Amino acid sequence: MIESSPKIRLDKWLWHARFFKTRTLAAKQVNGGHVRVNSNKVDKAATKVGAGDTLTFPQGSQIRVVEIAACGERRGPAPEAQLLYIDKTPVQEKKPKAFGADRVGGRPTKKDRRSLDLSRDRGLE
Incomplete structure (x- = not known):
């Protein structure tokens, strides 16, 4: 009997x-x-995956692309978990920050508001 490579549920992996x-x-x-x-888009958590499969999914603000290297027996520590996959995520460009996003709260200061008012077109005056 030919033994196939081990498979595991996608959500579990x-x-x-x-x-x-x-x-x-x-x-x-x-x-x-x-x-x-x-x-191929998957919509069932019970889909079986194994070594060699490539997964693409969003995580936070980036799209992750990983190749499964092993199925794993348990949810171990991070160094052990990193051995389960090969990260093929492309390097993404950083988006420019919005105006005032570097400050806590993101609100413009009074000085910023004055400069915005001066830069606006006063067409009706």
Whole structure:
């Protein structure tokens, strides 16, 4: 009998590899249709994945692309979890910050408001 490579549920693997804090969050991401396996959209958390499969999914503000290196037996510490995948995420450009985003609260100061008022076109006056 020929033994095939081990397979594991997609939500369980995402949780083992520490991409999501809970398995429920991983399942919601998959069931919402936000995960692709080998460039095919998947909407079932029970989809079986194994070594060699490529996953594409959003995490925070970036799109992650990872290749599964191993299935894993448990959700271990981070160094152990990093051995489960090969990160192929492309380097993304940083978006320019919005005006005043570097300050807490993001509100413009009085000085900023004055300069904005001076820079606006006063067409009706």
